[in-house]
Amino acid sequence: MTAELWLTQLHENGYRLTDARRAVVETVEKSTRALTPVEVYDLARRKYRALGLVTVYRTLEKLEELHLIQRVHQPQGCQAFISAGQGHQHLLLCKNCGQVAFFDGDDLDALTRAIARKSGYQITEHWLQLFGLCADCRTQ
Amino acid sequence: MTAELWLTQLHENGYRLTDARRAVVETVEKSTRALTPVEVYDLARRKYRALGLVTVYRTLEKLEELHLIQRVHQPQGCQAFISAGQGHQHLLLCKNCGQVAFFDGDDLDALTRAIARKSGYQITEHWLQLFGLCADCRTQ
DNA sequence: CTGGTATTGAAAATCATTTTCAATTAGTAT
DNA sequence: ATACTAATTGAAAATGATTTTCAATACCAG
Ligand SMILES: [Mn+2]
Ligand SMILES: [Mn+2]
Ligand SMILES: [Zn+2]
Ligand SMILES: [Zn+2]
Numbered sequence: 001m002t003a004e005l006w007l008t009q010l011h012e013n014g015y016r017l018t019d020a021r022r023a024v025v026e027t028v029e030k031s032t033r034a035l036t037p038v039e040v041y042d043l044a045r046r047k048y049r050a051l052g053l054v055t056v057y058r059t060l061e062k063l064e065e066l067h068l069i070q071r072v073h074q075p076q077g078c079q080a081f082i083s084a085g086q087g088h089q090h091l092l093l094c095k096n097c098g099q100v101a102f103f104d105g106d107d108l109d110a111l112t113r114a115i116a117r118k119s120g121y122q123i124t125e126h127w128l129q130l131f132g133l134c135a136d137c138r139t140q
Numbered sequence: 141m142t143a144e145l146w147l148t149q150l151h152e153n154g155y156r157l158t159d160a161r162r163a164v165v166e167t168v169e170k171s172t173r174a175l176t177p178v179e180v181y182d183l184a185r186r187k188y189r190a191l192g193l194v195t196v197y198r199t200l201e202k203l204e205e206l207h208l209i210q211r212v213h214q215p216q217g218c219q220a221f222i223s224a225g226q227g228h229q230h231l232l233l234c235k236n237c238g239q240v241a242f243f244d245g246d247d248l249d250a251l252t253r254a255i256a257r258k259s260g261y262q263i264t265e266h267w268l269q270l271f272g273l274c275a276d277c278r279t280q
Numbered sequence: 281c282t283g284g285t286a287t288t289g290a291a292a293a294t295c296a297t298t299t300t301c302a303a304t305t306a307g308t309a310t
Numbered sequence: 311a312t313a314c315t316a317a318t319t320g321a322a323a324a325t326g327a328t329t330t331t332c333a334a335t336a337c338c339a340g
Contacts, residue, residue, distance in 0.1 A: 014163045031235065031256065056239065068256065073213045073218060073267075078213060078218045092255060092259055092261055092263070095169065095264070095265075101259050103255045103258070103259065105247075105251075105254070106251055107251075111245075111246055111247075112270065114245070115232060115243045115270060115271070118167050118243070119232055119241050119243065119274075119275075120274065120275030120277050120278075121232055121234065121270070121272045121273060121274050121278075122272045123232070123239065123270050123271070123272035124235070124271060124273070124274045124275050125211075125235075125270070125271040125272065126269065126270050126271070127267065127268065127269040127271070128266065128267070128269075129265070129266065129267040129268075130252065130255060130257070130261070130263050130265070130267075131264060131265040131267070132261045132262045132263035132264045132265070133261060133262045133264070134259075134260065134261050135259075136261030137262065138260075138261075138262050
């Protein structure tokens with residue numbers, strides 16, 4: 001998924017393409033760690049100096065709505081966003097540097113069915129997130 | 141786990157027992173759904189009218205530090221707290237009424253090892269949360 | 281091009297949380 | 311019981327994050 005594709009998505013959904021949006025999109029799309037609105041602001045302003053923080057918020061909102069980014073929940077806070085994975089995926093976060101990796105292939109069907117039976121709940125969704133140290137942080 | 145036990149825990153950790161704390165503890169301990177600070181404030185003020193919202197924040201902070209409560213992350217927000225389960229447990233949340241149930245018995249070892257091998261990460265923790273409809277909300 | 285409207289950034293407003301502070305009070309030592 | 315003292319309190323102010331308002335600007339369909 002490239003920044004151009006995100007811009008196309010925005011355009012196809014009736015949103016205009018502006019320098020502000022391009023700067024935000026390019027910044028968020030290429031990041032391999034979750035960024036807060038202020039972090040996006042600081043980075044994106046290198047591409048487009050006049051950018052306002054309000055526009056960052058507004059653009060992140062639209063990208064989330066189009067499922068191009070997703071909010072990342074962490075013990076330290078839940079304001080950061082990362083480029084969303086393809087299809088059903090989960091996050092693996094480095095507790096040291098914040099690096100984000102995606103994974104899939106989790107099979108929770110058996111567990112889900114067992115819990116549903118015991119609890120009486122009808123289970124429709126799950127959140128799974130792994131934490132640890134990335135290869136780089138592990139060696140250093 | 142009863143409210144009395146929580147108060148004992150607080151006392152044993154050097155915290156004084158006050159009417160304000162008793163009201164907060166009794167409110168949070170008996171709730172089966174996650175409560176935000178303001179919700180705790182509103183409910184606890186029925187027991188202790190003079191309670192201040194600041195004290196709710198301060199008490200929740202201490203209860204979290206003693207692992208008696210835990211923060212609940214949800215799509216709508218991450219400011220709510222629920223009584224913490226015993227040992228390693230996970231949450232099952234009703235999307236309709238907010239009812240919280242705990243479960244354990246999840247076995248993610250195989251998955252964790254597979255992801256660790258593929259990704260190069262050293263995995264130390266996991267978050268797992270199930271969402272659905274509780275028995276009550278399912279029938280109604 | 282041009283016009284209509286979406287988008288912009290600045291400033292103000294709102295909302296959640298934290299800090300400050302003087303008064304009160306729990307718990308211990310007399 | 312009483313006195314002492316540090317922890318605790320709630321109100322108010324401060325902070326920080328996010329949202330709203332608004333007049334100026336700029337995208338883009340025609
Ligand atoms: Mn999954
Ligand atoms: Mn587990
Ligand atoms: Zn790392
Ligand atoms: Zn329910």
